[in-house]
Amino acid sequence: xxxxxxxxxxxxxxxxxxxxxxxxxxxxxxxxxxxxxxxxxxxxxxxxxxxxx
Numbered sequence: 941x942x943x944x945x946x947x948x949x950x951x952x953x954x955x956x957x958x959x960x961x962x963x964x965x966x967x968x969x970x971x972x973x974x975x976x977x978x979x980x981x982x983x984x985x986x987x988x989x990x991x992x993x
Contacts, residue, residue: 942985
């Protein structure tokens with residue numbers, strides 16, 4: 941669940957597997973949730989996190 945002040949990249953960092961590429965993982969999150977990289981996230985919004993690196 942998105943919290944106040946979260947960004948797509950901050951969320952990606954929280955779930956990033958060791959050795960994985962942050963930008964690529966953030967793009968995968970965006971794609972899975974139908975977001976563009978620059979979309980504003982709303983507190984309380986529920987997003988899905990892809991499995992794997």
